[in-house]
Amino acid sequence: MSSFILAIDQGTTSSRAILFDRQGQIAAVAQQEFPQHFPQDGWIEHDPEDIWESVIATCREVLSKAQITPEQVDGVGITNQRETTVVWDRATGKPLYNAIVWQDRRTSERCQVLRDEGHTELVQSKTGLLIDPYFSATKLAWILDCVEGARERAARGELAFGTVDSFLMWRLTDGKRHVTDATNASRTALFNIHDQTWDEELLALFDVPANMLPEVNDSSDDFGTVEAHWLGAPLPIAGVAGDQQAALVGQACFKPGMGKSTYGTGCFMIVNTGETASVSRNRLLTTIGYRINGKPTYAMEGSIFVAGATVQWLRDGLNLFADASETEALAQKTRSGHSVYLVPAFTGLGAPHWDPKARGAIFGLTRDTGIAEIVAAGLQAVCYQTRDLQHCMNDDMEAAPGNLRVDGGMVKNSWVMQFLADMLNVQVDRPTILETTALGAAYLAGLRLGWYDTLEEIEQLWRCERSFTPTMEEETREKLYQGWLDAVSRVRST
Numbered sequence: 188m189s190s191f192i193l194a195i196d197q198g199t200t201s202s203r204a205i206l207f208d209r210q211g212q213i214a215a216v217a218q219q220e221f222p223q224h225f226p227q228d229g230w231i232e233h234d235p236e237d238i239w240e241s242v243i244a245t246c247r248e249v250l251s252k253a254q255i256t257p258e259q260v261d262g263v264g265i266t267n268q269r270e271t272t273v274v275w276d277r278a279t280g281k282p283l284y285n286a287i288v289w290q291d292r293r294t295s296e297r298c299q300v301l302r303d304e305g306h307t308e309l310v311q312s313k314t315g316l317l318i319d320p321y322f323s324a325t326k327l328a329w330i331l332d333c334v335e336g337a338r339e340r341a342a343r344g345e346l347a348f349g350t351v352d353s354f355l356m357w358r359l360t361d362g363k364r365h366v367t368d369a370t371n372a373s374r375t376a377l378f379n380i381h382d383q384t385w386d387e388e389l390l391a392l393f394d395v396p397a398n399m400l401p402e403v404n405d406s407s408d409d410f411g412t413v414e415a416h417w418l419g420a421p422l423p424i425a426g427v428a429g430d431q432q433a434a435l436v437g438q439a440c441f442k443p444g445m446g447k448s449t450y451g452t453g454c455f456m457i458v459n460t461g462e463t464a465s466v467s468r469n470r471l472l473t474t475i476g477y478r479i480n481g482k483p484t485y486a487m488e489g490s491i492f493v494a495g496a497t498v499q500w501l502r503d504g505l506n507l508f509a510d511a512s513e514t515e516a517l518a519q520k521t522r523s524g525h526s527v528y529l530v531p532a533f534t535g536l537g538a539p540h541w542d543p544k545a546r547g548a549i550f551g552l553t554r555d556t557g558i559a560e561i562v563a564a565g566l567q568a569v570c571y572q573t574r575d576l577q578h579c580m581n582d583d584m585e586a587a588p589g590n591l592r593v594d595g596g597m598v599k600n601s602w603v604m605q606f607l608a609d610m611l612n613v614q615v616d617r618p619t620i621l622e623t624t625a626l627g628a629a630y631l632a633g634l635r636l637g638w639y640d641t642l643e644e645i646e647q648l649w650r651c652e653r654s655f656t657p658t659m660e661e662e663t664r665e666k667l668y669q670g671w672l673d674a675v676s677r678v679r680s681t
Contacts, residue, residue, distance in 0.1 A: 257420035264628030315473025364411035426631025437623030489576030
C-alpha cells in the first residue's frame with residue numbers, strides 16, 4: 188500500500204494541504220482562503236481561529252480527495268507564513284488577540300525609536316535581521332503593551348507566543364508541545380542565529396518574557412504527534428520550516444551559491460551561503476536556511492513585501508480582471524517599452540530600501556494607457572524588485588547565482604518569467620513541481636521519517652519543467668530599469 192506525507196502549507200491568504208509520495212509527486216491538493224482584516228492603515232491581521240479551521244478543513248479534504256486512509260500517511264510536514272505573531276492562553280489555547288501579520292506596519296514608530304537609540308548593530312549582529320516592523324519581536328511587544336492585562340498574565344506564565352507553526356502544533360498536539368524550528372525562530376529578532384538560543388539581551392531590549400517562548404528544534408525533528416481525533420490517526424509531525432526556507436529545500440538549493448526566488452503574496456530571494464552567516468553590505472538579511480542534526484545552514488535573503496498581492500489588488504481592488512490566469516494574455520497585448528510603472532509599496536518597501544512609510548503609486552500614465560498596461564506594470568514591478576535584490580546580492584557575494592530557480596503562484600505566467608529572465612539577464616528555471624514550499628516541508632519530514640537518508644537523495648528528485656533565457660537587448664533592459672528606479676525614488680519617504 189502506498190504511503191504519503193501530508194504537507195500543511197499555511198500561507199498569508201490561504202491554507203493548503205498537499206499529499207506527496209516518496210518521489211515528491213503530488214497525490215492531491217486542497218486549498219481554502221480565509222479573511223484578511225485591516226483595522227487601520229498599515230495594520231493587517233488574521234483571526235487565528237480562521238487559520239486553524241482552514242488548516243483542519245484542508246487536511247481532511249485532501250485525504251478525502253486522494254481516497255486514502257489516515258494510516259497511509261507516514262507523517263506531517265508544516266510550512267508557514269513567517270513572522271506572523273500569535274499569543275494564546277496556555278490553559279485554553281484561545282488566542283489573546285488576532286494574529287499580527289508579517290506585512291503589518293503598526294510598530295514602525297517603535298522600530299524608529301530603537302534605531303535612533305543605536306540598537307541596529309546589536310540586533311543585526313545577533314539575528315542577521317534589521318530593526319523593522321516586519322519581524323515578530325515588536326509585534327509581540329505591542330500585544331503585551333496594548334491588550335489589557337497581557338503583561339501581567341505573561342509574567343504569571345499564563346500566555347504562550349509563537350509564529351503560526353507553533354500555534355498549529357500546539358493545537359494539533361492538544362497543547363502537549365510548544366515548539367518551533369530554527370528557521371522560524373530566526374525570523375523573530377529574538378533568536379541568536381550564531382549560538383542557536385533565545386537571546387537574553389534581545390529579550391530585554393524588546394521587553395519580552397522568556398517564559399512565553401517555544402522550544403527550538405531542528406527543521407527535521409520530532410515535533411510531537413497530531414492527536415488521532417483531528418485527522419483519524421495519530422500522525423508524527425517530523426518537518427517544519429518557514430515558507431521561504433521550505434522553498435529553498437523544495438528547490439534542492441543545498442550547495443552554497445544556489446538560489447531560489449518565490450513569488451507568492453510577497454517575493455523572497457534566498458541564496459544558500461553554507462556554514463557562513465554572511466553579513467550584507469546592502470541591507471539584505473542573514474537567516475537560517477535550515478538546521479539538520481543540530482547544524483545550521485545559513486542563507487542570505489532579500490524580502491519584497493508585495494508580489495502576488497499586487498495581482499490580488501488589481502483583481503479585487505481595481506476589478507481589472509476576474510482571475511489571475513487572465514493576466515498573461517493582458518500583458519501580451521502591451522508594447523514592450525510602455526511607459527507605465529506601478530510601485531506596489533502598499534505596506535512600505537522591503538529590501539533593500541526598508542522604508543515602512545513609502546506608499547504605492549502608478550506613474551507614466553498617458554491617454555492610451557488601458558487595463559493591459561496597468562496589469563503589465565504590476566507584473567513587471569515584481570521583476571524590477573527582483574533585479575533590486577539581485578544587484579545587492581551580486582555586490583555582497585563572491586559567487587552570485589548564475590541561474591535562478593523560481594516557484595510560487597506567479598511563475599505559472601510565462602510572460603512574467605521571460606521578463607524576469609530579461610531583467611535579471613540570467614537563466615530562470617521553473618521546476619516541474621511548483622508547490623516547492625510544501626514540498627520542502629515534506630522533504631524535511633521525509634528525512635526524519637527515514638524516507639531519505641541524505642540531502643543528495645532529495646537533490647536527485649528535482650526536475651526542470653522549462654528554462655527561460657534572456658533575449659532583451661542591454662540598452663532596453665537598462666532603460667526600463669532606470670525608469671523603475673526613478674519611480675521608486677518618487678514614493679520613498681526619505
